Amino acid sequence: MFKKVNPRQNFVEAEHRHLKRWYEKGIIKKYLKKNKNAKKRFAFLDGPITANNSMGVHHAWGRTLKDLFQKFKTMQGFAQRYQNGFDNQGLWVEVEVEKKKGFKTKKDIEKYGIDKFVEECKKHTLHFADIQTEQSKRLGYFMDWGNSYYTMSDENNYTIWHFLKTCHEKGWLYKGHDVVPWCPRCGTAISQHEILTEEYKELTHKSVYVRLPIKNRKNEYLLIWTTTPWTLTSNVAVAVNPELNYVKVKQNDNIYYLLEKAVSCLEGEYKIERKLKGKELIGLEYKGLFDDLPEVREKRPKHIVIVWDEISEEEGTGLVHIAPGCGEEDFQLSKEHNLVAIAPIDEEGKFVKGFGSLSGKKAGDVPEEIFAKLKQGGFLYKVQDYTHQYPTCWRCKSELLFRLVDEWYISMDKPDKVDKKDPRTLRKKMISVAKKIKWHPSFGLDRELDWLTNMHDWLISKKRYWGLALPIFECSCGNFETVGSKEELKEKAVEGWEEFAGHSPHRPWIDKVKIKCSKCGKTISRIPDVGNPWLDAGIVSFSTLVDPKTKKVSYMEDKKYWKEWFPADLVLECFPGQFKNWFYSLIAMSTVLENTNPFKALLGHNTVFDECGEEMHKSKGNAIWFDDAAEKMGVDIMRWMYCRHNPTINLNFGYGPANEIRRQFFSTLWNTYSFFVMYANANNYKPKKGNLKKKNLLDKWIVSELHNLVREVTENLERYKPDGAARIVEEFVDNLSNWYVRRSRRRFWRSESKTDTKEALDTLYSVLLTLSKIIAPFMPFVSEEIYLNLTLGEKKDNTASIHLEDFPKPNKGLIDGKLNTQMNSVREIASKVLSERAEKGIKVRQPLSGFKVKGNISDKLLVILKDETNVKKIELQGVRSAKEAVYIEGSLDTKITPKLEQEGLLREFVRQIQSCRKEAGYNVDDIVSLDFVVSKKDKLLKEALNKFEKELKKELLVKNLGKEKQDVKYDVGKELDFKGKGKVWIGIKKV
Ligand SMILES: [Zn+2]
Ligand SMILES: [Zn+2]
The missing domain is CATH 3.30.2320 (hypothetical protein PF0899 fold)
Incomplete structure (x- = not known):
């Protein structure tokens, strides 16, 4: 006997019951070991989840898909590592701890003590790693939870050292003096990788039109425009496009030069005196705006008009204010034109000494003061509000400034000094490597190539505390050294090793260790910078493969174990952002170390929105927490929602869509199973294996559809198309319930013969059992529930689980393509006839005399079609050889005789x-x-x-x-x- 099935089952309660059993009865352990000795391997490389918060429903999408493919491959008999990863280091953690402690600036951290702060960061991230682990378990995600990797681990940090040393040897690591995006609150550079489209916010700033008096020409001015008034203090030049059309305009007694297209910015009446090309202005000198500030006086800028071909006619006056200490492009131009760079602000975005009354004030706070000074000097033309897209800090949302600083970079465009066979630049090598990867969706490759083609050098340093300690030791003689391992550091240490020993390679302990400069012999210190967090996540295809025998990072030893699992077969991540970040850093590090691809295939998925298609935000009140969703909709439903969705499109997540899935798919499945158990018990049915030969046409058909289903789901999952697989399952469940069971109903309880009932039960039993295995990787809970009852019934066996089963294999001999097509056309005809009945208000229960069909239908199928449509006779017309038959519209005879x-x-x-x-x-x-x-x-x-x-x-x-x-x-x-x-x-x- 099977256990009675409750048609109104509490699925959430059942999920908890199974979860408990899986962990308490050792099912998970068995699952992880199932294919331990298998020859075939499936190497999945987990992208580390930022352990900084609870898991959100957006994480659950990726994690569901990760679990789907790993469960599927487990059922197919592949050996796997089941290693989950946590990302622990970096600014994101620091900012949270700062908030918790009420810290406002970096000074607060230093006052508190870097050692205590770093310990707090570790504690914070481990706390959330634990929470995320429990939430992932709740999702039904089977991983080797005791063996998760952490990017803050020694293994990870030291392997990055090895990577950086390799970069140095190849001639790619360098210290650059450059203008970079800077967060004044976090006090650190924000690399180009970190500024994603969503970091640009629509902001309104005060923009200003300024007139610069041309030297030796009375009352003649260059009209410039800027949205960042603070940078005017550091103006050294004005750029023009030599080919664009400019005008000389007379207004009152003054002459202005500006772009012809820009004249509408002039206030009041004016007269165009002459048109000219930009090149006529080149070389003109003008009077500086802030020449009396000590810092400007010292630098003595020339204040000259220079060429810049990039100037467009779209905004501004066509005369571009150039401040090389405050803008990326300005700084590039300064190198070409030999201009001085004045750097006005410090780490916190405040004016440094030498800027008079501005010194000590925040750059963002001074516009009014600047305007007043301009007015006083006779430079101000007008002030105007200006709304534009402006970059903000991805972590704390402060407006970014541009600042001239020394940072460390990995060069994209220098030749490889070590690899004689392939001396190409990192950029070129990475482009070749990216092309070796199979990208799903395929536009992923274009996105990655676009980034690789256009990105600047990789800025890897951050002036912060909690992160990878960059193993760079710099000497005042101009030399710098990199250390590639802990052993090497110990060997080279001349000071401070004892204080460091026993600590993780983090600040402040690592900073105690000093080495000797190999050029001049001076004792030198590590630069205080920490690394970009994408270094941490990018190294994992090397650092996480710890040989279980030696417990050491295999790549750094004999590489044997590493070779067994590298490159990964699959990485799977939410793609917006990752082309610049994780995908980029994985490829970069694998290219530097091995000049090959770190993974073979990539599946990217898009973003989770709320059910109305709006971004989810705590502040908007439309965010759904994972825990709430799990307990309200159940994780099977949640997982199905993720699996059936086209990963390239944003997912509208919510209880509405969840109810739709429950109604349309989940309940249909459950009701079919419940139907089976009810009639199986009523008939005292005992399942028997074997005998796949079916006599009844409906049995034959559903078995044929079942094996077709197995084949198609397998194909879709092997091609990383979860939605394709899920949609086919939905179609099958509809076929099973709304056609097979409905058309076979009588066979289950009032059949002509006992054998027929038995055959129908046999068929439905084997279909449900196979179906439960097919859906097991998608919906681990309900599949387990069905499977255990079908195989054990009222018996108890704590060693059994569907997740220890193999994935069904299709029996191609049982797939009858012709029958499937014919049945399909019969279903189609039936649905047309039924909708014609509905239109005319005639219930299905009312028998009618008949209708007409064009094409051929076998006698057995005719019986089914007559039953379904409740008619006495179906007339076949114009018998064709074609497989399909079609309903002749309007041929239904609606006359009702007594x-x-x-x-x-x-x-x-x-x-x-x-x-x-x-x-x-x-x-x-x-x-x-x-x-x-x-x-x-x-x-x-x-x-x-x-x-x-x-x-x-x-x-x-x-x-x-x-x-x-x-x-x-x-x-x-x-x-x-x-x-x-x-x-x-x-x-x-x-x-
Ligand atoms: Zn910030
Ligand atoms: Zn030296």
Whole structure:
């Protein structure tokens, strides 16, 4: 006997029950070991989740897909590593700890103590790693949770050292003096990789038009425009495009030069005196705006008009203010034109000494003061609000400034000094490597190549505390050294090793260690910078492959174990952003170390939005927490939502879509299974293996569809198309419930023969069992529930689980493509006929005489089609050799003869008694006695009931049929209404 199935099962409760059993009874351990000794391997490389917060529903999408493919490959018999990763280091963690401690600036951290701060960061991230682990378990994600990797581990940090040393040897590591995006709150450079499109916010700033007096020309001015007034303090030049059209304009007694297209910015009346090309202005000198500031006086800028071909006519005056200490492009131009660079702001974005009353003030706070000074000097033309897209810090959302600083870079464009066979630049090598990867979606390659082609050198340093300690030791003689391992550091240490020993390679302990400069012999210190966090995540295809025998990073030793798992077969991550970040750093590090691809295939998925397609935000109140979603909708439903969705499109997540899935798919599946168990138990059915040969056409067909399903799901999953696989399953479940079971219903309880019932149960049993295995990687809980009951019934066995089973293999011999196509066309015809009935308001229960079909349908299929459409006859016309048959629109004969009407009434009567049986709580096989009384005046009804007495008894399991109300207590006694066709009183009672 199977366990009784509750049609209104509490699925969330069941999920907790299975979860408990899996972990307590060692199912997970068995799962992880299932293919330990298998020859075939599936190397999945997990992208580390930032352990800085609880897991969100957006993480659950990726994690569901990761689990889907790993479970699928496990069922297929592949050995795997099941290693989850946590990302622990970097600014994101620092910012959270700063918030917790109420710190405002870096000074607060230093006052508190870097050692204590770093320990807090470690604690913080481990805390969230634990929470994320528990949440992932709840999701039904099976990983080797005790063996997760952490990017803050010694293994990870030291392997990055090795990478950086290799970069140095190749001639790619260098210190650059450059203008970089800078967060004044975090006090650090923000690399180009970190400024994603979403970091640009629409902001309104005060923009200013400034007139620069041309030297030796009385009352003639260059009109410039800027949105960052603070940078005017550091202006050294004005650039023009030599080919664009400019004008000389007279306004009052003054002459202005500006772009012809820009004249509308002039206030009041003006007269164009002359048109000219930009090149006529080149070389003009002008009077500086802030020449009296000490810092400017010292630098003595020339204030000259220079050429710049990049100037467009789209905004501004065509005369571009150049401040090489405050802008990336400005700085590039300064190198070409030999201009001085004035760097006005410090780490916190405040004016440094030498800027008069501005010194000590924040760059963002001074516009009004600047305007006043300009006005005083006679430079101000006008001030205007300006709304534009402006970059902000990805971590703290402060507006970024541009600052001239020394940072460390990995060069993209210098030749490889070491690899004689392939001396190409890192950029060129990475482009070749990226092309070796199979990108899903395929536009992923274009995105990656676009980035690789256009990106600057990789800025890897950050002036912060919690992160990879860059192993760079710099000497005042101009030399710098990199250390490639802990052992090497110990060997080279001349000071501070004892203080460091026993600590992780983090600040402040690592900073104690000093080495000797190999050029001049001076004792030198590590630069205080930490690394870009994408170094941490990028190294994992090397650092996480720790040989279980030696417990050491295999890549740094004999590489044997590493070779078994590198390159990964699959990485899977949310793609927006990662082309510049994780995908980039993985490829960069693998290219530097091995000049090859770190993974073979990549599946990217898009972003989670709310169900209206809006971005989810805590502040908007539309965010859904993972824990809430798990307990309200159940994770099987959540997982199905992720799996069935096209990964390239944003997913609208919410309870509405979850209910849709429950209604359309999940309940259909559950009801079919519940139906099976009910009739299997009623028939005392015991499953028997083997005998795949089916006699009944519907059995043959559903088995054929099942094996086709196995084949197609396998193909889709092997091609990393989760949505393709899930949609085919949905179609199958619809076929199973709304066609196979519906058309076979009678076979399960009132069949002509016991054998036929047995065959129908056999078929449905094997279909459900196979189906449960197919959906196991998608919906681990409900599949387990179904599987355990189908295989164990009321027995208990704590060693059994569907997740220890193999994935079904298709039996191609059982796939009958022709039958599948024909059945499909029969379903299509049926649905057309039924909708024509609905349009004309004729119930399906009312038999009709027939309709016409063009094409050929076998006799057996005709019977099915007649049953489904409830007609007496189907006329086949113009028999064609084609496989498909089509309904001839409008050919349904809707005339209802008295005979047909009586049959209809009988069916209606049967339906109503069935629902009385349900109301009385009878089992499907309970025998009853039925009494009914029908008034003489309802002649047609009375006749019908008399005429079909035999059918009635059989259909409704009636032993005694009476035509009078008796003096007994009926289980149900009531009047049935036949809407205009009369009324019948009935009473039923169990025998
Ligand atoms: Zn910031
Ligand atoms: Zn030196």
